[in-house]
Amino acid sequence: MATESSSPPNPPAAGGTPQNSATETVQPANEVKQDAAPQNPKSVFVNSEPIREDQVQNAVKFLSHPKVRDSPVFHRRNFLEKKGLTKEEIDEAFRRVPDPSPSAQPTVTNQVGQGVTTSTIQPTSVSQTPVPIITVPSSASPSMFALARSRFHWYHAVFAVGLLAASGAGTAIWVKKSMIPRLKSWIRWVVMEEKNGDGGITNIKPTLAEEAAAAAKAAAAAASDVAKASQEMMISRYEEKVNMEKFMDLMQMQVKEIRSMGSAIKHLEGRSDKIERTHLVEHGGHSGSITKLKPTYPNGNKPEIDSHSARSSLPPTSADKSAPPHPNSYMDIMAMVQRGERPPNIRDINDQPPNPNQQISNPRLAPRSKPWEGAYQAKTSSRGGFGSALNGEGGSDFGAQNNEASNQVDAQSTVPWWQKKNSRITETDYVEAKPGSTTVVQTNEQPPIQRTWVPPQPPPVAMPEAAEAIRRPKSKKEAEPVSQETSGEGFSAAEVTDELQRITKISESGGEVEEMHSGGQGTNGALGGLKLSEIEEEPVQSY
Amino acid sequence: MNVAKTPFNGYSVKFSPFYEDRLAVATAQNFGIIGNGRVHVFSLPPTPTGALTEIVSFDTADGVYDLAWSESHDSLLIAAVADGSVKLFDTNLPPPQNPLRSFQEHTREVHGVDYNPTRRDSFVTASWDDTVKLWSLDRPTSIRTFKEHAYCVYSVAWNPRHADVFASASGDCTVRVWDVREPGSTMIIPGHEAEILYCDWNKYDEGLIATSSVDKSVRVWDVRNYRVPVASLNGHGFAVRKVKFSPHHRNLMMSCSYDMTVCMWDFMVEDSLVGRYDHHSEFAIGVDFNVLVEGLVASTGWDQMVFVWQHGTEPRGP
Numbered sequence: 139m140a141t142e143s144s145s146p147p148n149p150p151a152a153g154g155t156p157q158n159s160a161t162e163t164v165q166p167a168n169e170v171k172q173d174a175a176p177q178n179p180k181s182v183f184v185n186s187e188p189i190r191e192d193q194v195q196n197a198v199k200f201l202s203h204p205k206v207r208d209s210p211v212f213h214r215r216n217f218l219e220k221k222g223l224t225k226e227e228i229d230e231a232f233r234r235v236p237d238p239s240p241s242a243q244p245t246v247t248n249q250v251g252q253g254v255t256t257s258t259i260q261p262t263s264v265s266q267t268p269v270p271i272i273t274v275p276s277s278a279s280p281s282m283f284a285l286a287r288s289r290f291h292w293y294h295a296v297f298a299v300g301l302l303a304a305s306g307a308g309t310a311i312w313v314k315k316s317m318i319p320r321l322k323s324w325i326r327w328v329v330m331e332e333k334n335g336d337g338g339i340t341n342i343k344p345t346l347a348e349e350a351a352a353a354a355k356a357a358a359a360a361a362s363d364v365a366k367a368s369q370e371m372m373i374s375r376y377e378e379k380v381n382m383e384k385f386m387d388l389m390q391m392q393v394k395e396i397r398s399m400g401s402a403i404k405h406l407e408g409r410s411d412k413i414e415r416t417h418l419v420e421h422g423g424h425s426g427s428i429t430k431l432k433p434t435y436p437n438g439n440k441p442e443i444d445s446h447s448a449r450s451s452l453p454p455t456s457a458d459k460s461a462p463p464h465p466n467s468y469m470d471i472m473a474m475v476q477r478g479e480r481p482p483n484i485r486d487i488n489d490q491p492p493n494p495n496q497q498i499s500n501p502r503l504a505p506r507s508k509p510w511e512g513a514y515q516a517k518t519s520s521r522g523g524f525g526s527a528l529n530g531e532g533g534s535d536f537g538a539q540n541n542e543a544s545n546q547v548d549a550q551s552t553v554p555w556w557q558k559k560n561s562r563i564t565e566t567d568y569v570e571a572k573p574g575s576t577t578v579v580q581t582n583e584q585p586p587i588q589r590t591w592v593p594p595q596p597p598p599v600a601m602p603e604a605a606e607a608i609r610r611p612k613s614k615k616e617a618e619p620v621s622q623e624t625s626g627e628g629f630s631a632a633e634v635t636d637e638l639q640r641i642t643k644i645s646e647s648g649g650e651v652e653e654m655h656s657g658g659q660g661t662n663g664a665l666g667g668l669k670l671s672e673i674e675e676e677p678v679q680s681y
Numbered sequence: 682m683n684v685a686k687t688p689f690n691g692y693s694v695k696f697s698p699f700y701e702d703r704l705a706v707a708t709a710q711n712f713g714i715i716g717n718g719r720v721h722v723f724s725l726p727p728t729p730t731g732a733l734t735e736i737v738s739f740d741t742a743d744g745v746y747d748l749a750w751s752e753s754h755d756s757l758l759i760a761a762v763a764d765g766s767v768k769l770f771d772t773n774l775p776p777p778q779n780p781l782r783s784f785q786e787h788t789r790e791v792h793g794v795d796y797n798p799t800r801r802d803s804f805v806t807a808s809w810d811d812t813v814k815l816w817s818l819d820r821p822t823s824i825r826t827f828k829e830h831a832y833c834v835y836s837v838a839w840n841p842r843h844a845d846v847f848a849s850a851s852g853d854c855t856v857r858v859w860d861v862r863e864p865g866s867t868m869i870i871p872g873h874e875a876e877i878l879y880c881d882w883n884k885y886d887e888g889l890i891a892t893s894s895v896d897k898s899v900r901v902w903d904v905r906n907y908r909v910p911v912a913s914l915n916g917h918g919f920a921v922r923k924v925k926f927s928p929h930h931r932n933l934m935m936s937c938s939y940d941m942t943v944c945m946w947d948f949m950v951e952d953s954l955v956g957r958y959d960h961h962s963e964f965a966i967g968v969d970f971n972v973l974v975e976g977l978v979a980s981t982g983w984d985q986m987v988f989v990w991q992h993g994t995e996p997r998g999p
Contacts, residue, residue: 183846221871222871462940465712487717499773500754
């Protein structure tokens with residue numbers, strides 16, 4: 139894979155981490171903001187995309203919305219993160235949006251020239267933004283337009299046009315509203331002066347008196363109208379009242395009739411009526427309890443909305459209200475909690491450390507290497523087993539698997555059942571190793587030494603006959619030297635190939651090789667490096 | 682095949698990285714709503730059927746949501762407790778001498794804990810107070826606090842090949858990748874439209890991370906190209922609570938869900954579901970692969986049951 143070539147190779151022994159940490163601790167020491175190139179290829183866990191301008195602009199639009207401005211900052215950040223923006227893009231959007239005019243000068247100074255690295259790998263470096271500064275003085279006011287021209291080009295134009303239109307409209311309205319009426323009245327005044335000449339002044343007074351008289355007349359007429367209207371309303375209300383009374387009388391008569399009918403029916407039914415009532419009460423009571431539970435059911439499904447004393451939120455159970463059915467006792471407990479009750483089965487436990495200064499004991503075992511570290515290629519060794527499991531489990535029916543498993547169990551009942559899945563090598567090994575329980579303690583100490591150069595697991599023997607056929611000519615040759623080597627020596631630095639030969643022979647011959655070994659010690663020691671986990675089993679079985 | 686019943690509802694199960702036959706189970710009373718908690722340490726019997734035998738158990742005042750075995754000390758357990766504390770237990774010491782430590786720093790429930798498998802000297806905790814904290818056993822207080830998520834952080838997972846990198850999954854619908862050497866997160870993956878409940882790294886491909894979500898799906902992401910998931914696995918009927926990559930096979934994963942099933946997946950295959958186990962009678966909340974024994978898996982759930990079986994066989998046994 140491409141990434142493996144870019145990241146440092148992992149040596150089998152140490153898993154590559156000491157190398158990584160060594161080289162990468164050197165990097166921060168030499169860190170220069172622009173010199174991000176050496177660090178980039180090492181870490182795949184960092185964004186290597188450049189800032190996407192369209193995403194940033196979308197974010198700016200979002201952040202400029204008045205409703206968004208009211209929400210807390212971290213909500214806004216989270217929304218943008220969910221939309222897939224990187225940290226750098228979000229930071230850039232935040233930088234652009236609030237208070238563009240006052241902060242224009244600081245932002246101008248903050249912006250560094252076009253970043254050398256297109257990949258903004260320094261998440262900590264706020265100042266690295268790939269934007270050139272070109273200040274463009276614009277015709278209309280503010281210093282907002284003093285920012286980079288290349289990015290705000292269209293923005294600038296739109297804003298200028300809008301501003302011009304707004305100002306034009308404003309002046310037009312102002313002129314229309316204030317200037318013209320003033321002009322008109324001035325013209326009228328001039329005209330009147332010309333017409334009336336000297337008598338203009340005296341004529342004004344009689345006109346005033348006439349106007350006053352006219353106003354008084356109008357007022358009087360209005361008052362009389364009002365009086366008439368109210369009188370009419372009074373009359374109509376009285377009429378309505380009379381009608382209502384008649385209606386009420388009729389209704390009462392009808393009610394009386396119905397009541398009499400009802401009592402007649404009751405007399406007829408007699409006892410059955412009582413039963414109905416009790417049923418009604420029960421159902422009413424039951425439905426009452428159901429309605430109590432119902433509010434808790436949706437709450438149980440979305441407990442994060444609840445605010446009860448125990449847990450103010452729980453991991454959510456469903457995204458879209460189609461919740462999984464909770465157990466009844468769960469509902470009961472939620473109901474109790476919402477009522478403020480404490481379930482009775484809770485004990486007061488003091489779980490504080492009895493001795494806070496208690497020494498942490500030394501480990502008894504050395505840490506074990508993981509299957510994915512080093513040369514232990516688990517995937518190759520047990521592909522056979524895994525493959526069979528896969529084939530057998532095509533659907534969801536495991537009935538067929540039971541027979542297979544039980545067969546395996548019966549065959550090797552002395553061995554822990556959960557070792558069965560491993561390759562046949564260890565199974566045959568186990569049978570002979572079991573009696574030698576005294577060797578347990580000794581083998582335990584050997585694995586830590588052997589671990590450093592665990593030879594790779596040989597591939598599984600899928601077709602024993604073929605494998606044997608291939609190896610037969612060699613096996614006779616190697617028989618003597620192999621046996622001499624392993625007899626009674628324990629685990630020395632044997633050649634990897636020899637080990638492989640022996641392993642395959644053991645698996646093919648099914649334990650025939652045991653004659654060659656001097657005893658349990660040799661066997662365990664010889665194979666200890668290959669299957670550490672199985673060897674480790676000895677101490678388990680001893681107790 | 683091997684079964685145990687716990688008095689409280691199961692939340693998490695973890696195999697020991699030192700002993701093939703040892704596992705720990707985190708449980709909480711009353712489904713974790715309110716009540717005590719208990720950590721059980723079980724041992725597998727030599728027979729294929731039969732009950733797990735309990736070695737020791739530790740009681741806590743509040744429910745235990747998650748636990749992690751130490752990778753440096755074979756007997757130490759870290760428990761994530763619902764009262765916001767992080768407790769250290771020593772399985773070699775009797776319960777009255779436990780816990781060894783109780784770190785009280787999170788202001789809300791601690792929901793996830795993971796021990797560093799490469800450096801073996803530190804662990805991280807995920808809490809509903811929106812933060813992740815980095816700890817070391819020899820320090821009384823946390824080393825660092827990572828505060829960026831906008832909602833509860835449900836799980837954290839160390840990268841198995843890069844000792845300083847870990848990922849966190851949160852209810853704010855994002856997964857963040859962090860590097861302890863960096864002040865903030867190095868990558869934000871908006872993985873799902875709903876809350877993300879768990880994340881786990883692939884053991885054989887350092888850039889692959891799996892996420893499970895309330896939207897019933899499991900997705901596999903490649904951090905080198907995280908805009909589009911590598912695979913989106915659907916099949917669960919309800920929210921998927923946990924997803925784990927196999928320590929022995931690059932493509933094998935297992936997940937557990939509120940639909941009471943445990944599913945096995947091969948994400949490189951078109952029809953990814955390779956197995957489904959429905960042995961639980963309530964929400965299946967915890968699953969784990971045994972790192973030392975290939976194919977051995979365990980699960981636990983709100984039905985108070987713990988099952989240990991060989992993948993490919995029937996968990997309930999003959």
